[in-house]
Amino acid sequence: MKTVTIRDIAKSVNASQATVSRVLSDSDYPVSEAMRDKIKKAAKQMNYTPNLAGRQLKTNTSMTIGIIVPSISNPFYSEVVSGVEEVARQRGYHVLLCNSCQDIELEKNYFRTLLENQVKGVIISSLSKGNEMLAQYSQRGGCVISIDQAQNNSDVFQVNYDYRRGGYIAIQHLLENGHRRIAYVSAPLDRPSRIGIYKGYQDALREYEAPFDEALLCIAEALEGQYYDGKYEFNNGRTLAKRLLSLPPEKRPTAVFACNDLTALGVMYEFQEHGHRVPDDVSIVGFDNVDLAVMTSPPLTTVEHPKSEMGRFACHMLFQVLEGDTGQIQEIMLQPKLVHRQSTQSIPLR
Amino acid sequence: MKTVTIRDIAKSVNASQATVSRVLSDSDYPVSEAMRDKIKKAAKQMNYTPNLAGRQLKTNTSMTIGIIVPSISNPFYSEVVSGVEEVARQRGYHVLLCNSCQDIELEKNYFRTLLENQVKGVIISSLSKGNEMLAQYSQRGGCVISIDQAQNNSDVFQVNYDYRRGGYIAIQHLLENGHRRIAYVSAPLDRPSRIGIYKGYQDALREYEAPFDEALLCIAEALEGQYYDGKYEFNNGRTLAKRLLSLPPEKRPTAVFACNDLTALGVMYEFQEHGHRVPDDVSIVGFDNVDLAVMTSPPLTTVEHPKSEMGRFACHMLFQVLEGDTGQIQEIMLQPKLVHRQSTQSIPLR
């Protein structure tokens, strides 16, 4: 079955390829109404499907953008991707999905691929350090938007989130509810987001002149090749909670703040397992506000992270740059918000 | 900055474009070692990046496959996608992500797009009924693999999962632990998977000659435009659990089986909220074995669904077909397995 091309249509209506192209590619080049109709009708009737490779070759563009994330099955990234896809679709663009598995070689390959496919823009999140392909990509005219991670490359635009402040308001909430012994439970501080949250924790304690107790600081050791999926976070929460539970009663925290919701869940699980009630005996605050956070008992107090909104933002920004509107670009810092549910409670006065 | 093409390289090493192409596209056409080296070196040195549009136009192929799912932010589909992406990557293919939002118009558009981009294969899951573009796509030589949903189109190959049996073994587990009053809680039976699970429930009751009580059958009504995300499932579980809790005590179930884990979570939440202990007062079984299922208290007994494995399978099958190996294709039915955790218990003899 021969595929029908622009030339077949031209022949069938006695027009030139040029005219057909002008009509079918929605060019604003003037073509008479009569001709226009005739061509459109023929195209439809012959079931014409344009071959984008032809156009791409000629115009050196593609209606595709890329997105590189460590793991699409991590709910955090899948939300981001979902936001990106939504606005790309609205603009008639498509998304090439690049699942890097936190493997720098795969990341490099993906950049190469994007280049080869004439993909002019890419959104990245949690890229490995020291990926020289990034520089090469932007140097060749590719446009890059980074989510949640500062890149020391001036060609890369950024969509940020104020993690420090997120940590701050979480602790503020606990402090204002009378808590003084507040533990911090976290995965290794090996990326900017986690470091930011930790800073917020410290800043709040300092500002409110609350005591800082080393024993209440529970940060996991970094392990070679450790992959931070949901199970890791949950188990990490459990493990570190055990540490807290092994303290003598008067040294134990009255509240625990975790670096993300799954870790908070692990902490909650372990405390409940040991007969502690949440929030009566201990308050718990998470981070991210994943869907899950409303489904636990009790529902989790946490800090909102606008995941899909960040994806949408990043994608809008990308199109702004692609359209050459770089002057107008505002780098953005999205703000956190406390979501108060039932895992926290004020300390009753004695 | 001029982009370097095969012709530039040819010039620089005094060879023909043809030879350069043969070397750089890893053709098995014989080229002398010396020439080979010279060309490769030049390519590297000039920082050559092939323009795939050229090749694509010439060869009428693209190294891209598509995947159409209702929602990438649904953990179920993101696992599937993740499996697909993994094997696509191993084969040097890329994945065009199509998030259909259960909107038939979007689905149609995506098929059109795939066709325009010369994407020769697509994996679909939960496609809307009556999408005529599917037929058109396969009729034009596109290859389709369907996950979890029978298509009455003989050109579509399928990767299936035995939902009926999954439902069966869940109930069997409960029956063999002495339960007789077993409730079934489900979202609307508007797709094959849910109907299958329900059949398994019925079959098991019948085979074990357990009584069937209409009052224990809790199936949500279908609502126009209802979108089955995690929150819906959870809330649905809660709502229907309330119905069970409002029964007089002797009429209540001793065990509840839910059509998926999130629904089971909703049921568990509601029972616990009303002071019932799980599993002491009521046993609960979910379906899918999402990551979450180990994180609840108590951890959830559930039925394993190999999500990413199905993605990998589907993708392998796709390549088999793309390579013309259609004779060898075995349509597959993956089997469920019970995952016994702590939300179920045998009924103590009185």
Place this chain on the structure above:
DNA sequence: CTGTTAGCGCTTTCAA
């Protein structure tokens, strides 16, 4: 082993 040549399907000058 190497080169010449003719397109793949499309857009876009330029001329009419």
Place this chain on the structure above:
DNA sequence: TTGAAAGCGCTAACAG
């Protein structure tokens, strides 16, 4: 308002 012609970067038949 239309058409002729050139060419985007690549591959593949064919000839040498």
